[in-house]
Amino acid sequence: MQAPRFAVGMLASEELARLDLAAEELLVSVADRKVVLPLIPKNASIAAQLATELRLHLIEGRRETWLYHAVSESEMLGKSVTLIDKSALAGLLDPSQRDGLLSTAWLLVSENLKPSQGRSLTIQLGPVAPGGEVPDHKILVPITITSTGIARNRVDSGVWDALSRVGRYSDSTQDASLRVDIQCLVDNPADQEIRSEERS
Known part of the structure; x- marks a missing residue:
């Protein structure tokens, strides 16, 4: 079993992909000048929310080892x-x-x-x-x-x-x-x- 010490499960991977796409879209909009700096309150709030969610995923990832995912993502082990x-x-x-x-x-x-x-x-x-x-x-x-x-x-x-x-x-x-x-x-x-x- 060569899994890394800390692993990201399938559901967490999908959530991270969603957050990554949202962050990328915001950054591209800023780069293309579709969104101007400084950010208006609505866009600033979106950026802050994205940053908070990404930070929480990073912290959670430090607790979720290969064993956590092996247990939680197995129907049999998860129940027992x-x-x-x-x-x-x-x-x-x-x-x-x-x-x-x-x-x-x-x-x-x-x-x-x-x-x-x-x-x-x-x-x-x-x-x-x-x-x-x-x-x-x-x-x-x-x-x-x-x-x-x-x-x-x-x-x-x-x-x-x-x-x-x-x-x-x-x-x-x-x-x-x-x-x-x-x-x-x-x-x-x-x-x-x-x-x-x-x-x-």
Whole structure:
């Protein structure tokens, strides 16, 4: 899974395209002198509204990771999975970890595990806690998966293989359902920013 850390969903893409076209039309009108500067109050209000909407999309985009879109744009996952990722930590996972986490979610809510009614997951990423023994240039992202209606002895073996790609994990039974705690090591984004600055 090679999706960027932050992604724009299909609906958001359409909205951004609409805003981009409206902004472009306004700028072209100014360049062609069909709209004179300074803008009259009506045009100034339109420009301010466009700027506000674009700014809100940029802020929202910083929270919407590949995992947010994978869950919200899937009919099955959207109904069954609650995602808690306030710091957008899912974006730090590498492609193998992303694939493992998404495969885990799919397998746990899959129709292949009967009965599927009443089955739900909560996936929480973070918060990142300082300290502990972590290799240089890495940070530890704790991931907790809690379930409703999923007994440990009914879990497909593929789930454990998928989890092992995300990180070291431990599982337990909580209220007769599965709970998994994962220690996911990811590259420290601060190091990546420093390397980018050194190259530029």
